[in-house]
Amino acid sequence: MKIEDDLVKDAHVLLHPIRYRIVELLVEKPMHINLISKVMGEERRLVSYHLLALEECGFVKSKYEISESPKSKGKAIRKYWVTDKVEGVIAEIKNKL
Numbered sequence: 001m002k003i004e005d006d007l008v009k010d011a012h013v014l015l016h017p018i019r020y021r022i023v024e025l026l027v028e029k030p031m032h033i034n035l036i037s038k039v040m041g042e043e044r045r046l047v048s049y050h051l052l053a054l055e056e057c058g059f060v061k062s063k064y065e066i067s068e069s070p071k072s073k074g075k076a077i078r079k080y081w082v083t084d085k086v087e088g089v090i091a092e093i094k095n096k097l
Helices: 002-014 017-028 033-040 044-056 084-096
Strands: 060-066 076-082
Touching: 002 017, 002 044, 002 084, 017 033, 017 044, 017 060, 017 076, 033 044, 033 076, 044 060
Parallel strands: none
Antiparallel strands: 060 076
């Protein structure tokens, strides 16, 4: 029963519409929060909240790196990317359906 409880919790986190859109974007390539919020047309604050939820559950990881972009050259920016857990949970959900 514990495994199914975990799957329900993971599905609840992952399948939230905004979080799922974030994951879809990050599957394509790692991104900085400003780019994610711009592409989604959502406030940075809202995106940050959902990224934190995804990271706490292990769907997303992040690290700081030095920016090479002309606007923010030399600044530390945080890049986000998806983990293998996303694919695993989606496969489990499909398997249960």
